[in-house]
Amino acid sequence: MPVKxxxxxxxxxxxxCGIFGCVLSEGNxxxxxxSSLKRLEYRGYDSVGIAVLNNGKISIKKDQGKIDxxxxxxxxxxxxxxxxxxxxxxxxxxxPLKINSHPHTDCSGEIVVVHNGIIENFLDLKSExxxxxxxxxxxxxxxIMPHLIEEALKQNPxxxxxxxxxxxxxxxxxxxxxxxxxxxxxxxxICARNExxxxxxxxxxxxxxxxxIPAFLEVTNKAVMINNGELVILTNQDYExxxxxxxxxxxxxxxxxxxxxxxxxxxxxxxxxxKEIHEQPETLRNTLRMQxxxxxxxxxxxxxxxxxxxxACGTSYHACLAASYMxxxxxxxxxxxxxxxxFLEQHGKSVNIDSTILAVSQSGETADTLAAVNCAQQRxxxxxxxxxxxxxxxxxxxxxxxxxxxxxxxxxxxTKTFTSQLSVLAQLALKLAKKRGKISQDEMDTLEEKLGQxxxxxxxxxxxxxxxxxxxxxxxxxxxxxxxxxxxxxxxTAFEGRLKLMEIxxxxxxxxxxxxxxxxPISLIENxxxxxxxxPKDDTHKTVIGNIMEMKAxxxxxxxxxxxxxxxxxxxxxxxxxxxxxxxxxxxxxPYAIPLQLLAYYTALEKGxxxxxxxxxxxxxxxx
Ligand code: AGP
Numbered sequence: 282m283p284v285k286x287x288x289x290x291x292x293x294x295x296x297x298c299g300i301f302g303c304v305l306s307e308g309n310x311x312x313x314x315x316s317s318l319k320r321l322e323y324r325g326y327d328s329v330g331i332a333v334l335n336n337g338k339i340s341i342k343k344d345q346g347k348i349d350x351x352x353x354x355x356x357x358x359x360x361x362x363x364x365x366x367x368x369x370x371x372x373x374x375x376x377p378l379k380i381n382s383h384p385h386t387d388c389s390g391e392i393v394v395v396h397n398g399i400i401e402n403f404l405d406l407k408s409e410x411x412x413x414x415x416x417x418x419x420x421x422x423x424x425i426m427p428h429l430i431e432e433a434l435k436q437n438p439x440x441x442x443x444x445x446x447x448x449x450x451x452x453x454x455x456x457x458x459x460x461x462x463x464x465x466x467x468x469x470x471i472c473a474r475n476e477x478x479x480x481x482x483x484x485x486x487x488x489x490x491x492x493x494i495p496a497f498l499e500v501t502n503k504a505v506m507i508n509n510g511e512l513v514i515l516t517n518q519d520y521e522x523x524x525x526x527x528x529x530x531x532x533x534x535x536x537x538x539x540x541x542x543x544x545x546x547x548x549x550x551x552x553x554x555x556k557e558i559h560e561q562p563e564t565l566r567n568t569l570r571m572q573x574x575x576x577x578x579x580x581x582x583x584x585x586x587x588x589x590x591x592x593a594c595g596t597s598y599h600a601c602l603a604a605s606y607m608x609x610x611x612x613x614x615x616x617x618x619x620x621x622x623x624f625l626e627q628h629g630k631s632v633n634i635d636s637t638i639l640a641v642s643q644s645g646e647t648a649d650t651l652a653a654v655n656c657a658q659q660r661x662x663x664x665x666x667x668x669x670x671x672x673x674x675x676x677x678x679x680x681x682x683x684x685x686x687x688x689x690x691x692x693x694x695x696t697k698t699f700t701s702q703l704s705v706l707a708q709l710a711l712k713l714a715k716k717r718g719k720i721s722q723d724e725m726d727t728l729e730e731k732l733g734q735x736x737x738x739x740x741x742x743x744x745x746x747x748x749x750x751x752x753x754x755x756x757x758x759x760x761x762x763x764x765x766x767x768x769x770x771x772x773x774t775a776f777e778g779r780l781k782l783m784e785i786x787x788x789x790x791x792x793x794x795x796x797x798x799x800x801x802p803i804s805l806i807e808n809x810x811x812x813x814x815x816x817p818k819d820d821t822h823k824t825v826i827g828n829i830m831e832m833k834a835x836x837x838x839x840x841x842x843x844x845x846x847x848x849x850x851x852x853x854x855x856x857x858x859x860x861x862x863x864x865x866x867x868x869x870x871x872p873y874a875i876p877l878q879l880l881a882y883y884t885a886l887e888k889g890x891x892x893x894x895x896x897x898x899x900x901x902x903x904x905x
Contacts, residue, residue: 298383298397299324300479301496302366302460302470305487306517309333310365315357317489317496318369319348323546323689324397324492325371327672328382332393334467335362339393341384343368345377363487363517366460366470368395371688372671385424387431388416391464394430396423397492398456398477399570399686406452426459434465442466443514443523446473450512450525455570460490473512473525476566481505481513481520483535488515494538495545503535554692554785554892558878562740564697565871567686568704569733575683576705579639579665580712582681583608586637586663589616592624592653593641594902596695596777600702601641603773603870607710610770610867611728613719614710622905624653636662641706643690643698644901645673652905654678667705669698692893693900694785696878699777700739703871707732710867731865735872738861742875746858750876753840753856754883757811758786764805764812764837765792765877766828768821774870775815778877785895786884795828808836813880814854815873818844819866829853842876 299321303310314331329351330343340360344351348369351357368383383395400406403422406429411417415428429449434440440448442463450457456476462469472479472490482489482497482504489497490513494504505520507513511531514521522531540549550556583589589608591601601618608614619627621640632638638657642650645668654664658678666679669687676682685701711728714720720728757763763782767775772794779792793802795814806812812832816825826849829839833853841847841854845862858876860869885892 298371299369299492299496300366300395300397300458300460300490301368301492302395302462302472302490302515303364303487304468304470304515304517305363307486308363309361310363311360312358313500314365314367315348315352316499317491318367320495320499320542320546321369321492322348323691325369325689327372327377328370328379329357329368330382330384330395331357331360331365331367332384332395332462333360333362333365334462334464335360337464337467339386339390339462339464341386341393343382343384344379345382364462364467364470366393366395366462372684377672381419381421383423385419385421385427387427389431392427392430392461393463394423394426394459394461396426397458398475399567400425400453400457401455401570402453426453426461430461430463442469443471443512446471447512447523447525447528450475458492468516470515471512472507472515474507475509479507481507481515483520487517488520490515493545493548494540495542498538498540498542498545502538504538505533505535552692552882552891552893554694554696554882557690557692557697558875558882559743560688561697561700561743561875562736564687564701565704565736565739568701568708569736571683571686571705571708576708576712578681579683579709580716582637582663582665583614583639583709583713584716587635589614589637589639590624590628590632590657591616591618591639591641592621592650594621594647594649596699596780597641597643597650597702599773599777599780600699600706602776603703603770604706604710606770606773607707607867608713611710611720612713612717614713614717619653621647621649621653625656629656632657632660632662634661636660637665638662639665639667640675640679641667641702642673642675643669643685643687643695643702645670645675646901648902648905651675651678667702669701690900693895693898694781694881694892700871700874704732704735707868707871728865728868731863731868735868738864738872739875741861742872743879746876747879750858750879751883753858754880754887756856757838757840758884758887760788760811762805762810763788763790764810764832765790765815766795766798766812767815768795768825768828769819770866770870771815771817771821771873774873774877775813777870777874778813778815778880781878781881782884784898785881785890785892786888787890787896788884795825798828798831803831803835806832806835806837810837811840812837813840813842813877814850815842815877816850817860817864817866817869817873818847819869826850826853842873
C-alpha cells in the first residue's frame with residue numbers, strides 16, 4: 282500500500298475536536314446536539330456525527346464534511362430521543378473520511394462513544410481486542426473505547442455501565458474527553474476526562490456535557506468544571522461526579538458563567554490570538570504525543586535524501602530556518618531553508634529525483650508553497666509535508682505528511698502553529714540524529730526530557746512574564762522602528778518576532794543575524810531605537826554581548842530576551858524578559874518566541890488595532 286494511503290489508513294486520531302451530550306427531561310436531543318456542535322465548530326469542522334437513544338434503540342447519523350453540509354444531506358435534527366451525544370472533528374492524522382468520523386460503536390452497536398484526545402496505547406489495545414474477536418470498522422484510536430467497554434461487560438456481566446467505563450478507562454494511556462451512551466442503561470450518559478477539556482451545563486430542562494462552555498451557553502450559564510481523572514454520570518435531573526481511580530463520589534456545585542457566547546468561544550480572552558498564545562502549553566503537549574511511526578516514516582525519507590530543501594512562507598519559513606540548525610547540529614544533515622516564493626527561481630531547474638522537499642504550512646493551502654512542491658513533484662523529487670490542516674492540498678500532494686495537532690488557529694497571526702511546527706521538527710531532528718548514530722543515548726534522553734518539559738516552560742513564561750510584557754508594549758508602542766536580532770538558531774526566533782510585530786502592530790521592524798550589524802545595518806541605529814536581542818545562554822552568548830554593546834554605544838534601547846538570572850546581559854539591558862534556565866539551544870526558539878508573540882499582541886492593543894484581523898492580511902494566502 283502506498284505510504285500516503287497507509288498513513289490515511291493507519292492513524293486517525295482526534296486531537297482538537299468538539300464533543301457534546303445531553304439528557305433532556307422532555308423533547309428531542311438531536312436539534313440541541315446539532316446547534317451545540319455548531320457552536321463548537323471552531324474546535325474542528327471536517328466531519329460530524331450524532332447518536333441518539335430512543336426506546337432502547339440507538340440511531341446514528343455521521344459523515345465527513347462541515348456541519349452544514351452534513352446537515353443538508355442527512356438532516357441531523359431528524360432523530361427521535363431525549364438523550365444523545367455528538368462530535369465535530371478536527372482530523373490530524375489521515376484525511377477526513379466518513380468511516381473515521383464519530384460516534385463509534387462496539388460490535389453490537391449498543392455502546393456508542395464520542396471522544397476528543399489522543400489514546401497513545403491504542404494500537405496495543407486494538408490488537409488485544411481483535412484477538413478476542415472484536416471487529417473494527419475504522420482505524421481511529423477512539424474506536425477501541427466502545428469495544429473495551431463491551432469486553433468488560435462480557436467478562437463481568439454484573440458490572441453496570443459506569444463500572445465498565447471506569448474499568449476501561451484504567452487501560453487507557455493518553456488524553457481524553459469521552460461521552461458514552463448505551464442501550465443497557467438508556468437513561469444516562471457517562472462522560473470522563475483526562476487532559477482534554479470537559480464541562481457540564483445544567484438547567485431545568487436537562488444536563489449537558491461538552492468540550493467547551495459555548496456549546497450550551499445559549500441554554501444555561503450554570504456550569505460544572507470537570508477535572509482530570511473524573512467520570513460523571515448524567516441523568517435528566519442530575520449529575521454525579523466520581524473519581525476514576527477509586528469510584529469515590531465528589532461533590533461540586535455549578536458556577537455561573539458571566540461570558541457572552543462570543544467571549545466563550547475565546548474562552549474569556551478578548552481575542553483569538555491571545556487565546557491561542559495561552560493554548561500553547563496544551564498544543565505543545567499534543568505534539569509530544571505523536572505516534573512514533575509517523576515520525577519514523579518522515580525520518581527515513583530525510584535520512585536517505587541526497588539534498589533536503591525546507592520550503593515555506595512567513596512564520597512557517599522561520600520554523601524551517603530554526604529547523605536547519607536543529608538538523609545540522611543534531612543529525613549533521615545539511616538542509617536548505619528556502620522561501621517558497623523564491624523556490625522556482627532559485628531551484629526550479631536543479632531540483633531532481635534525488636531532492637527531498639519538506640514543505641511546512643499550517644494551512645496547507647499557501648499558493649507559493651503549493652507551487653514549489655508541485656514543481657518539485659513534477660521533477661520527481663520527494664515531497665514531504667508538515668501541516669496543521671489534514672485534508673489540505675499539501676497533504677494530498679505530499680508523499681508522506683504529518684500533522685502538528687494544534688487544532689484550528691483562528692487568529693491571522695500564527696502563534697501556536699509555529700511552536701507546534703518547531704516541536705515536530707525538533708522531534709524529527711532528534712530521531713534522525715539517533716538513526717544516524719550522531720547522538721548518544723544519554724544526549725537523546727536529555728533532549729527528549731527537555732522537550733517534554735517545554736509545555737510547562739511555556740506555561741511559566743506566559744504566567745510570569747505577561748504583565749511585564751504588557752508594560753514594555755506601553756513603553757515602546759510609539760517607536761517608529763524596531764530591531765530584532767539574534768545569533769545562531771536565535772536568528773530564526775528574532776525573524777519571527779519581527780514578523781509578528783510588523784503584521785499586527787504595523788511597526789516597521791528590521792531583523793538580521795546580529796553578526797551582520799557591522800556589515801551595514803548598524804548605520805540605521807539612532808538614539809532610543811528599541812533593539813530586541815534574543816539571547817539564550819548558548820554558544821553564541823559571548824559574541825551576542827559584543828553585539829549588544831555595539832548597539833548600546835550608538836544609543837539603542839536594549840530589550841533582551843534572556844535566560845533567567847543572566848546578569849551579564851541584564852546589566853547591559855534597558856529592559857529584559859526572562860525565560861527559565863536549562864533549555865538546550867536547539868529548543869530555544871519554542872519558549873523564546875512566546876515573549877515576542879506577547880509583545881506584538883500587546884503593542885497592537887496599545888495602538889488600538891485588532892490583533893485578530895490585521896489589515897491587508899489573510900489567514901491563508903492562496904494567491905501567488
Ligand atoms: C504568520 O503570522 C502569517 N500569518 C504568515 O506569514 C503565514 O505564516 C504565511 O502566510 C504562511 O502560512 P502557512 O503556514 O499557512 O503556509
